[in-house]
Amino acid sequence: MGHEPDRYGPPHFDFHFYGVDTAAVAAVDCQDATQPDPATVPAGWAPPVPPGVPDPTVMCVPHMGYHALPLTEFSGPGQFQAGAFDQVMVAGFYRGQLTFIEPMVTLAALERKSDFVLPVPRPRLGRPTRYPTTFKGTYDAGTDSYTLTFSSFEFRD
Numbered sequence: 001m002g003h004e005p006d007r008y009g010p011p012h013f014d015f016h017f018y019g020v021d022t023a024a025v026a027a028v029d030c031q032d033a034t035q036p037d038p039a040t041v042p043a044g045w046a047p048p049v050p051p052g053v054p055d056p057t058v059m060c061v062p063h064m065g066y067h068a069l070p071l072t073e074f075s076g077p078g079q080f081q082a083g084a085f086d087q088v089m090v091a092g093f094y095r096g097q098l099t100f101i102e103p104m105v106t107l108a109a110l111e112r113k114s115d116f117v118l119p120v121p122r123p124r125l126g127r128p129t130r131y132p133t134t135f136k137g138t139y140d141a142g143t144d145s146y147t148l149t150f151s152s153f154e155f156r157d
Contacts, residue, residue: 028062
């Protein structure tokens with residue numbers, strides 16, 4: 001199934017890859033409206049909550065947080081591109097920190113049975129870790145399946 005906003009209405013898969021433990025995910029109750037420092041939002045991504053939103057908590061999803069999208073998803077400030085999306089990488093934040101990255105891929109895109117690559121957001125993390133720089137979906141016709149791979153990890157803080 002799809003979800004709001006309308007651009008993300010087509011049936012699709014949301015794959016959440018968290019960089020925090022399960023207790024931190026469970027604690028995302030949307031009471032904390034702290035937004036990331038603009039300098040930590042990945043280059044090419046819009047901030048999770050646009051400036052001027054009176055109550056940022058309405059844009060929070062429990063057990064996930066706030067979603068930052070690539071600027072390519074917008075035709076102008078706060079205005080989504082016309083039509084439905086096909087595939088996109090999302091960056092998730094809570095308490096001002098990146099907590100997950102989320103490839104979203106439509107069923108229609110997967111049914112094309114072809115490889116695809118999505119850009120990986122590269123924010124300042126505020127914690128030392130190995131972090132992927134590449135995400136690829138590789139289709140295998142022999143098994144009629146995909147392998148989803150994050151690769152080219154680098155040390156980040």
